[in-house]
Amino acid sequence: MHFLLIHCGNSLLIFWSILKCCRCTDPHHFSNILLFSPAGILLDIPLIPTVASLNLHCNHIPRIEGLTSAWHLRHLDLSSNCISKIEGLSSLTSLRTLNLSCNLITKVEALNGLVNLTRLNLSYNQINDLSGLLYLHGTEYKLKHLSLHSNYLDSIDHLLQCLLGIQGLREVILSQDGRDNPVCRSPGYREIVLRSLPQVSVLDGLNRLGNRSPQSLSSLCDIPGLEDYVDLLLSSDTSHNEPVRGDAPLTTPRIDQLLTQFRQRGATSEVITDPVTQPEPPRTQPVRSTVTDKGDPVNEERIRKLEHQMSQLIQQNPADNKSRRSAHSVVMVRKAKRDTDRTSESECDSGKENRRQTRIPKYHDSVTSSTTTKETKRSESTGSAEAVRPTRKGPLRAAKASGDMKTRSTEEEETYRTIVEERDQERERRWKAEQAVRKLTEELKCLQTKVSEEKDLQSMALHTTDRLKELLLKERSGHSELQARVEELEGRCRSLTQQLEQARSCEEQHKTALHRLEESVSHGEALRAHQQAEEIKRQQELQNKAAALKRELDIQRASVRQHKDKLQQLHELLAAREQEHRKQLELRLQPGGADFHDAVAKEVASVEERHSHREAELQEKLAEGRKQYTALEDEFRMALTIEAARFSEVKEACDQMTAELMELKATLAQSQERERKSGSLVQELTAMVKEQKSRISELIKAKRDAVTDLKSRLHSLEAEVGQDRHLGLQLELLKKDKARVLSQLMAQESVIDGLKVERKIWGQELAQQGASLAQDRGRLEARIEVLSAELEAQRKQNEKDNDTLRIKAKIMDDQTETIRRLKESLQERDDQIRRLKEEAAKAQKRLQEQLEEETTQQAELKERVEHLSLRKEELKQQLEDKEAELEQVKRVYSESTKKWQEKADLLTRLESQVKRMKENFDSRECLLLEEREKATEAHRAALEKLHCVDDAFRRQLESVQAAHQAELLGLANEKHQKIEEANQKVFEVEEEMRQLLEETETNKRIMEEKMKRLSSVLKDF
Structure with a gap:
């Protein structure tokens, strides 16, 4: 390799x-x-x-x-x-x-x-x-x-x-x-x-x-x-x-002229010699072109005619018999060496040329025997074959040959050999010239087809550039619209982000308020638990004291009943004794006597002493009972005062709890209103987000539709371009066929003399057309590359736009996910608030139940106290006067008046607290309005920042476009350099073609000189 x-x-x-x-x-x-x-x-x-x-x-x-x-x-x-x-x-x-x-x-x-x-x-x-x-x-x-x-x-x-x-x-x-x-x-x-x-x-x-x-x-x-x-x-x-076709007919006027002269000389020699003494025709093999197996029939016919004429000349020679007697060996004609350099085609066909042989006639020595030779010649166009029939030679022909023709036959053999060698050389040169002419014609046809193709391509390129310009304008307008829509979407996204931030701030405020409420509720629950524990302790103490008082009352009641029984017994004893005394008096003494009076007096004195003594004892006992009763009354009064104080404290605690409950209800109502407002805001935000999602989906759909339209247009354009290419290929094939037919017709009608004149014109036209074609081709290639670069840039820009849209869609999806999370957190908070409300309601129910139980217990205690007071009143009625009762009523009245005054003070305090809460609520509303104004100002500042960022982005785009244009200019310069190199290569190829033409001209000159020599030799004959 x-x-x-x-x-x-x-x-x-x-x-x-x-x-x-x-x-x-x-x-x-x-x-x-x-x-x-x-x-x-x-x-x-x-x-x-x-x-x-x-x-x-x-x-x-x-x-x-x-x-x-x-x-x-x-x-x-x-x-x-x-x-x-x-x-x-x-x-x-x-x-x-x-x-x-x-x-x-x-x-x-x-x-x-x-x-x-x-x-x-x-x-x-x-x-x-x-x-x-x-x-x-x-x-x-x-x-x-x-x-x-x-x-x-x-x-x-x-x-x-x-x-x-x-x-x-x-x-x-x-x-x-x-x-x-x-x-x-x-x-x-x-x-x-x-x-x-x-x-x-x-x-x-x-x-x-x-x-x-x-x-x-x-x-x-x-x-x-x-x-x-x-x-x-x-x-x-x-x-x-490709097979090399011999299109142009070969005309050889000088060879024809020499052959006519030679025939005239042969005709003169036929008068001298006898036609019966004709020599045997040699077996010659015609030399054929190695490349064209199906060559031109005209050229092949002429070559056969030339060979036939040469064989006739050899047959007409009267000295062939002597040479046939002397020569017994077959002499093979040497192949002529080429004067020109070997090309690749000649190298490929050298094996066939080495196989070709041209034979010299054979001469046999036998007088009695005869030799028969046959010569077959094939014509590829007409298919006619000429066979030279054998001629038998008798001994009379050999006897009639003269001695002067021996030397002439040897000279003629040498001249024939030289003529055959020159003929082979001329055939090779002619073959080379024909191939060069065919190559030139084919290259001319190729150049003409290329020129037509490049013209078609130029027209197609102009048409496609116009279409591409229209598409680019449409894409730019669509891109500007999409950019405007993207800017609007960005503005809406920013407004939504601001609204989300506001909602988050409101949620944070709600969170803090909920934390405060939870803390206050937990604190209130702790206080309630503490108060409940204290009340339970107090109730237990009161229950213990009430049980002790009940026991004492029962004991006192039992003692009073015992005293009553004793008094009844005493009264009964007194009545019985009085009756007995009366009976004794009735029995013993009569009334009105002195003894009776003395005894009565003694008895009265003793009874009075006893009675006084008994009365003194009873008075002592009554004094002790009164003292005990007063002590019990004092203790009962102390217990009542303690219970009243405790009851007042419990009432105050209940009033405080009710006030706190009212405050908590008010705060709960406020929080519920705020929650409703926040829920309405969240609903509005979700509606806005849904609208924006729908709009974004519509925009994405419009973008996808536009992209699909563009792709369908591109596919339709590519299909049209493919159809145009197919039609162009068909036109090229038709043009090639037409050019081939025209070239065949022109090649059959043209002559080598006309080609000599047209070579110079063709060379000049080739140079001009090559230069113009190279320039046009360079321009078209540069234009096509520029358009392809612009298409790639547009595709990349479309891909970038698609990526940005995808990124923005992902951002919107993330925002919707955050909104969904916020909704879920709000729902969780709503659930927590509902749970807190339910717990507060349960706590209220528990407090109410506890209050009802306490009220029932207090009612029972009151009933007991009433019973005791009734019992005490009865005892007072028995023991004391009604003044004590009035004093007690006055004291109760004074205590109730004090309680009512305390309740009025509590109401005034509650009213002052409500006023304070109202003032705090108004101040919070003012703060919220101020924060809203600040948020609007921040929104405006964010919009200004967005405009600044958009301007910077546009500047970056302009800079990127400028850099892209600079790269395109550099690529155009590189392409221009490549085109210049290609032009240089074209010039080198043209120079090589010129050298080939010059070589063909030199070869033809050499061939003409050799033909002149051959004609001179033939003239000598």
Whole structure:
């Protein structure tokens, strides 16, 4: 294999030499082209953006990095390294071939930026995941050849899913040279893959019919450095394989003139010699063109005529018998050497020329025997064959030959030999001239077709540029509208974010208020629990005291009953004794006597003493009972005062609790109103968010519709372009056919003399047309590249817009998620508030129940106290006067008046607290209004900041566009340089053609000189 090493900038590019015998397009032949990085680190390589090919085979590179600046890199070879992950290739948009074989890769990824990639080699790795090929789906990507043999692919479903959307894929290699994947061992693997992937025509080196697929010349574009020479390779191959047609008839006026003179001389010699003594015709083999098996019938006919005339001249020679007697050996004519340099066509046909032989007539010595010779001549156009019939020679012919013709026959043989040699040389030169003329005519036709094609392309380019301009204007207007809509959406998003911030601040305030309420409720519950515990203790103490008082009352009642029983017994004893005394008095003494009176007096005195003594005892007992009763009354009064104080305290606590409950109810009502307001705000916010979502969805739908319309338009344009190309190809074929027919007609009618005159004109026209065509082609290519660059820029801008819209949609989704979370938190807080309300209601119910129980207990205590008071009143009625009762009533009245005064004081305090709460609420409302005004001012400031950011973004866009235009100018300059180089190549080709024309002219001059010599020799004869 021959290589060309070309230094371009600071990079080494290795090209294949353009040889006809070279047909190798396998990229594995480039494995040992260049070891560029001995250190094995890509960051140490000074890459220039103009590098087009880079080979880093077998350098122990661990990862792909440092290739972001090589934008124009087309061929990259990183085989036989230590790479375990595909990365750092997203910026190589011009890359066509990528070789990552013999590495440690396990997953295909990071290939979404390789738009122009046509050949990917991932063989001899550890790949089991092809999910990165999903990003190459669609018509934008150009992947055609994929090599995956010697990997770990075991899932045919995953393989088909990853390869199904690659529309340009033509060849897939999963098994080669005995190295395959686990997928290849599954039954029916080939049928399933070919059925599921209709775009694949070659699988594992075999086409759909099971035949070995030959590699076409289209893969030459994937060979580093051969992009600019593919057309030359194709043209050289077609020119080599095309059959050379002899179109123009060859006129030889001088040869015809010499032959007529020679015939006249032969006619004069026929008068002298006898026609019976004609020699045997030699067997000659006509020399044919080696290239044209089906040559021109006119030229072949003329050559046959010339040969026939030469054989007739030989037959008319009277001295042939002597030479036939003397010569017994067959002498072969030597082949004439060529004066011109050998071309590739002459080298290919040298074997056939060496096989051609021209024979000199044979002469036999036998007198009695006769030899018969036959000569067969084929005509390819007419199919007529002429055979020279054998003529028998008798002994009379040999006897009639004269001695003077011996020397003449030898001279004629030498002249014939020289004539035959010159004829062969002339045939070769004529053949070369015909081929050069045919090449020139074909190149002229090709140039004419190219001119027509370029004119068609120019018209199509103008038409497509107009359409593209219209599309660009429409896209710009749509882009401006989308930008305006995006700005409106951004403003709405900002307003919504501000409203969300306000809602969050309100929620925080509500949270703080709820925390305060919870703290106050917890504090109140703690106070209530403490008060309940104290009340329970007091109730227990009162119950204990009341039980003790009941016991004392029961004891006193029992003692009073005992005293009453004793008094009744005493009264009964007195009554019985009085009756007995009366009976005794009635029995013993009569009333009115002195003894009676003395006894009565004694008895009265004793009874009075006893009675006085008894009365004194009873009075002492009554005094003690009164003292005890007074003590009990004092104790009972003290207990009543204590209970009254406690009851007043409980009443005060109840009043405080009721006041606190009223305050809590008011705060709860306020909080409920605030919650309602916040709920209404949240509902409004959700409605606004829903509206904005609907609008955003409408905008996204409109954007998608616009994108789909643009894509459909692009597809329709591409279909129209494909139809136009198809029509252009058909027109080219028709034009080629027409040109061929016209060239055949013109070639049949034209003459070599006219071609001599037209060569100069054709040369000038070729030079002018080549220059003009090169200029037009350069302009059109520059224009096409500019338009393609603008299309790529528009596509990238559309992709960026789509990405921004996706990002904004994601932001809106995140905002909606935050709003949903806020709603959920609000719902949780509502649930907490409801729980708190329910707990407060339960606590109120409990307090009410406790109050009812306490009221029932107090009612029972009151009933008991009433019973005691009734009992006391009865005792007072028995023991004391009604004044004590009046004093007690006065005291109760004074105590009730004091309580009513205390309740009035509490009411005044509550009224003052309500006024204070109202004032605090008004101050909070003022603060909220001030905060609202501040929020509006912040909203305005945020809008101004957004306008500033938008202006900065526009400036950045303008700067990016200016940089893009500068890059386009640089690319145009580079293209202009390339066009100049191509023009230089065209000039060199034209110079070579001129040299060929000059050589043909020199050859023809030499041929004319030789013909002149031949004519002079014939004139001598």
